[in-house]
Amino acid sequence: MPFSSPFPPLDIPKVDLLSYIFPPSSTPSDTPIWIDAKNPQHSLSPRQLLQWTKRLGYGLDGLGIKRGDAVVIFTPNHIFVPVVYFGVVGTGRVFSGLNPNYTASEAAHQLQNTEAKVVLVHPSLVGTAIKAAKQINFPRNRLYLFSDHRNNAVHGIKDWRSLTGSFEQGERYTWHRMNEKEAETTLATLNYSSGTTGRPKGVAISHYNIVANIEQTIFMRFLHKKTRRQERWLGFLPLYHAYAQLYTIVMAVKLHIPVYLMKEFHFEDFLRAIQAYKITNLQVAPPILVMLNKRPETTKYDLTSVTDVLCGAAPLSSELQNKVAGRFNLQINQGWGMTETVCGAHHVPGGTKDDSGSVGQLFPNCECKLLDDNGNEVAPGQPGEMYIRGPQVCMGYWKNKKATKEALSPDGWLRTGDVAIVRDGWFWIVDRKKELIKVNGLQVAPAELEAVLLEFNQIADAAVVGITINGEEWPRAYIHLEDCAKGRIKESDIQNYMQTKVAKHKQLVGGISFIDEVPKLPSGKIVRKMLKEWSKRDALALEENYRAKL
Structure with missing residues (x-):
């Protein structure tokens, strides 16, 4: 029998993402949420975000960009990335992000695969973007410079603000509020899964997928926490990636948690920001913990404000987890997810002290089964390939029926490719099956x-x-x-x-x-x-x- 979540099911709203964040009766806050870690005076509040979101929606309408069309960003992190995320997704378009380290041919593949209609490119990446556009005959007048300040035209490419509506036009703009069926079936994001073979595949994520995963994650994060204190986060994970999008963009504004955004990761800048802004919570991948454990620079900075660390995206040994937790007197909990589940499906519940290396328990509304190579469920305590079913599981792979059929069963089971074991409802990841x-x-x-x-x-x-x-x-x-x-x-x-x-x-x-x-x-x-x-x-x-x- 498949494993079911030990937690009662959540009543997950079936609404579009922008209405979920800004319900009709709500008043957006003026408190800064996204703050430039280099210049904390440079920030955006939820009210400012919504104003810019509506201005961008107005501008995309004027440009003839239809609902369902893709808008792609090609940029390092900065505080206006959340504006484009919500301005694209919230107005019925499709958001996709390019890895800033991509070559022209890699960028061209994703632009072509998404059928992008507009590309917002950071000035430092214009050369690569122009080469990529030329490879696929993408019109240069649909490239726009995109950073956190106004830019003069480069090679005839204008600043993205030139396509947005005025403040007054933005104030008058209203977005389409989706019904339940639309929320479940309308494409919101195309994040690209790296995979182990072949070119990256676009993972089709709906509005409902994102809302479901936010609700599930919030439930798990605070499950056994006695109080909810004011948190401060450091946003160094790349915003083109699903992990950062869920936490740094969507969850931050949902929970009103300030995030200090780093444009790029440098270890000593990371340490300096923790000390300067008294960061309380970190979302990391294992390489960060390796650096905290091994690098001598850590002794130069006060990191005592950090109390909780969530580690995901790759396997983490219990030995490394416990070394770092002991050295810095903090709690490190793991979670498991993949791009195909928006971000997560397992999480060690907040307030739980775990030192076993477990990725935790199943999210509410979620099921899991472990199968052997013959498709049979494995014996208790034995490793098996993990299959997941839940409201956060993606709609499939974009324009790739073969890959969708291989990964998703007709009744909604996602083949993850990860090998796991389970004991008493707690899961441990052994490795990737293909690896x-x-x-x-x-x-x-x-x-x-x-x-x-x-x-x-x-x-x-x-x-x-x-x-x-x-x-x-x-x-x-x-x-x-x-x-x-x-x-x-x-x-x-x-x-x-x-x-x-x-x-x-x-x-x-x-x-x-x-x-x-x-x-x-x-x-x-x-x-x-x-x-x-x-x-x-x-x-x-x-x-x-x-x-x-x-």
């Missing part, structure tokens, strides 16, 4: 080996991937050493260490390669596709050496 390494028929989880490697003091970061040598697959590690260890720590030191830590079939028989940096997405996920390319390259050179050892 598991098969050693003599036994499964080896890269995340497990990465966690063990990070326990080695001189290792700053590590990634593990399978490598096939003479037809057999083995674990191979790509390791970034601490600066003080470079030239001193040898492969044999790490191999000897691993022999004391893991079983024989988990040893790094595929070898170790020392690298300058583990490749990661801004979300914190390791770029497994690049690791696989490296391992294929390295396999050719290693095969002869391996034969000699047999």
Whole structure:
């Protein structure tokens, strides 16, 4: 039998996102919510957000952008990104964000796939945007400069404010308030899932999906909290990504929590902002905790204001979780989600102290089942691929019926690709199914080996991937050493260490390669596709050496 949430179902409003945030009877607050971390005098309140949202809606109408058309941003973080998010989604259009690190060809793929009608591009990325537009014959007059201040035209590209309505026109603008059916079926966002193979796929998320996930997440965050104190957040996660959109954009304004926005992540700026603004809560990915655990700069700053950390987006070992929690005297709780669930489906309930590495319990209104390779439910306590069903599960993949059919069953079950175990209603993620390494028929989880490697003091970061040598697959590690260890720590030191830590079939028989940096997405996920390319390259050179050892 599938697992059901242990919590009573929520009554989730079936409304459009803008009406959910700004109900007809509400009065928007003048208190700043989105604050520039570099210049805290530069901010936006909910009232200002709504004014700009309506001005943008008016301007898009005037430009002939229809409901259902996509508007794409190509920008680092800044305080006006929430304006475009709500101005696009709230007026019935579709929001999509490009990774600021994309090449022209990568950007062109997403622009073409979304069928974008307007692109708002940061001045620092204009060159890439022009190249991408040229590749797909996208009209240059639909490119607009987009930053948190007015820009002079560059290469004939005007500032985005030139397309917005006036203040008076915005005041008169009204958006279409959706009925229940429209809220469930109207596309709101297309966030692109990185996947492990092929090009990123657009995940189709409805208004109701977002509202449902906000309601579920709020319930879980405060479930066992005795009081709700005033929180302060630091917005450093990239706003083109689902994780940041849910928290930094939507939940922040829903809960009236101020967020200090960082335009880009630099570790010492991150520490400095925590100290300066007395940040109380952080939403992070595991690489941030690795840095907090390993980097010496942390000792220079007062981080005692932070009491709660939510970690998601990638696997986190209980060892690292507890090291950082103990060192900084704070609670680190995990959650699990994916772009296909808006953001989340599991969460350690707020107010619960968990040090086991669990990703928590199922959200309300949610179901889960764990299946083996034959599609049968696994025995209690055994690992299985996780399937999720709930109101936050996406509508499918944009313009990709094949991928939708592979991931979503007709009765609404989402195949996640993650392997989990469950005990007494609590879930632990083992690894991605596609990333598991098969050693003599036994499964080896890269995340497990990465966690063990990070326990080695001189290792700053590590990634593990399978490598096939003479037809057999083995674990191979790509390791970034601490600066003080470079030239001193040898492969044999790490191999000897691993022999004391893991079983024989988990040893790094595929070898170790020392690298300058583990490749990661801004979300914190390791770029497994690049690791696989490296391992294929390295396999050719290693095969002869391996034969000699047999």
